[in-house]
Amino acid sequence: MTVVSLAETNEISLPGLAPKEIARVARPLEQAWTMPPAAYTSPEIFELEKAAILRKSWIPIGRVDQVSKPGDYVALTLLDQPIMIVHGKDGEIRVMSRVCLHRAAPIVEGAGNRRLFTCPYHAWTYKSDGQLAGAPLMDDAEGFDKKKCRLPQMRTEIWNGFILVNFDDDTEPFAPQVASFARYFxxxxxxxxxxxxxxxxxxxxxxxxxxxxxxxxxxxxxxxxxxxxxxxxxxxxxxxxxxxxxxxxxxxxxxxxxxxxxxxxxxxxxxxxxxxxxxxxxxxxxxxxxxxxxxxxxxxxxxxxxxxxxxxxxxxxxxxxxxxxxxxxxxxxxxxxxxxxxxxxxxxxxxxxxxxxxxxxxxxxxxxxxxxxxxxxxxxxxxxxxx
Ligand code: FES
Ligand SMILES: [Fe+2]
Known part of the structure; x- marks a missing residue:
């Protein structure tokens, strides 16, 4: 458990949170105070949290039992990013952007089973691994190569049946961080x-x-x-x-x-x-x-x-x-x-x-x-x- 020392709290500067308030949060439990109101109510703090915490943490977005068969998918939106969990034809579970590579329409909503994902706007079609398979009437687009087009994939980890993703490439894997938790349960x-x-x-x-x-x-x-x-x-x-x-x-x-x-x-x-x-x-x-x-x-x-x-x-x-x-x-x-x-x-x-x-x-x-x-x-x- 990382504990911030009282001395260190002087170094923390967060908009809307007075240094005195931050120091009170960092006191030993028996002397500790709650987080100040701005930690919850400030849109600025939320933006900082997104950068410092939410986009660097492992976030559970589904369970493997929700996508048990090839072609199964679940669409959701995580921190402004439309994503989908897909059980690929090759048996692999992937999490990828579900924003079309053409003009950015989300290609699917909800959950179900599909062999291919077709964008509702101009019918570009994607395979279950995110690879673009078809783009109608694009023959005259110079240098366009559909083989080079694939929906961006997210870093994914499966832990105890949960599917977790991380926006950050450098965060350490999830399982070792919580090994003692897994043992306990x-x-x-x-x-x-x-x-x-x-x-x-x-x-x-x-x-x-x-x-x-x-x-x-x-x-x-x-x-x-x-x-x-x-x-x-x-x-x-x-x-x-x-x-x-x-x-x-x-x-x-x-x-x-x-x-x-x-x-x-x-x-x-x-x-x-x-x-x-x-x-x-x-x-x-x-x-x-x-x-x-x-x-x-x-x-x-x-x-x-x-x-x-x-x-x-x-x-x-x-x-x-x-x-x-x-x-x-x-x-x-x-x-x-x-x-x-x-x-x-x-x-x-x-x-x-x-x-x-x-x-x-x-x-x-x-x-x-x-x-x-x-x-x-x-x-x-x-x-x-x-x-
Ligand atoms: S935006 Fe998807 S095919 Fe045009
Ligand atoms: Fe309760």
Whole structure:
């Protein structure tokens, strides 16, 4: 974990953040303050984040089970870049720009299966590896060689069934950075999970509001007072030591948790893993919720300083999806996550309203919010490097 020393914070200059405020964020947890409001509300900070963090980090954009057959594709837009994940005819999964090489129309939307991708504007046609295959009526264009035209590919890594991309060529590979994280959750066999349901939310907040809300259990006492708190008490939650760019929040319980949906437990879990739930963030915003029988991947696509798309991807082990009642189970998990997320939407709306008020200043962190503190130290170090 990179921690910025108090002396170093004097060197960090960020628009809208006073040096005194930055120094408070960098204090040891027991003395630490939250990030100042401008870190969330300033479009300038978001532009800096894009350059220093978002375009240099590994961002999860899909799961291999979404593109299981040759020709399968998923189109999305990541930080202003229209992209698509394509399972190529040759069996390789690639992520590439889906902006046409002719006059820049995006060539495909949504998801499905195609042998070829044809641009809707003038019908230029691309193969599943991004190679231009056809460009009608271009014979008289001098020196034009369609063999030399290929959609730009993104740096891609597959980790535990997730497809991650990086805009930066120099960032170190993802897996070694989070090796200890992967070991910690090995028993859950994340690579055997399958997306069974997607809940999509247009979310009018800065991305860090959502991440912070996801990563601490302190708010169970009020926001989830009748749902989580009676089972997963805020005071019992703990944030583990991390030796990489991530945080793990463990929410223990001694109660027997009802299994109304009848989901089978993942085999090979430890005693704690059979009862507790976990909310993890691989920095900056790869959010994974885990319990004994299911995974919730909170997929974030930041759009601007004050907007993001959230897709809650409900995932079940492949063996569960083979059961006759799988659909009912997926519905039940989705419904539970929907209820919880609506409680969280209420909290995030409150924070966003307050943060944009002129008299708002940074506040004190609770020691129960250690995960936020961990992310803040990482954020400061990344932003400092860029500054
Ligand atoms: S913009 Fe795609 S074919 Fe013209
Ligand atoms: Fe919550």
């Amino acid at each position: 090995e028993n859950f066999k994340l690579d055997e999970m399958v997306i069974v349901k997607t809940l999509e939310f247009d979310s009018p907040w800065n991305w860090k509001i959502l991440v912070e809300n996801f990563m601490e259990a302190y708010h169970h006492i009020a926001t989830h007072s009748t749902t989580f708190e009676p089972i997963y008490h805020a005071r019992d939650s703990l944030v583990l030591d991390a030796d990489g760019p991530y945080s793990i929040l463990r929410m223990p319980t001694n109660k027997v948790v009802e299994n109304e949906a009848g989901l089978p437990m993942i085999e090979g879990l430890t005693e704690n893993q059979q009862t507790d739930i976990y909310a993890s963030v691989l920095f900056p915003f790869f959010l994974i919720g885990l319990q004994r029988d299911a995974m919730a991947w909170y997929q974030i696509l930041p759009i601007s300083h004050d907007r993001l798309t959230l897709k809650i991807q409900v995932c079940l082990p492949r063996s569960t999806t083979d059961l006759p009642d799988a659909e009912k189970m997926a519905e039940a998990v989705g419904e539970m996550l929907n209820v919880i997320h609506h409680e969280d939407i209420g909290a995030n709306d409150l924070v966003w309203n307050g943060l944009t008020a002129p008299l708002t200043r940074q506040g004190r962190l609770s020691p129960l919010e250690r995960s936020i503190w961990q992310l803040n130290q990482w954020w400061l170090a990344r932003m400092a490097e860029a500054g």
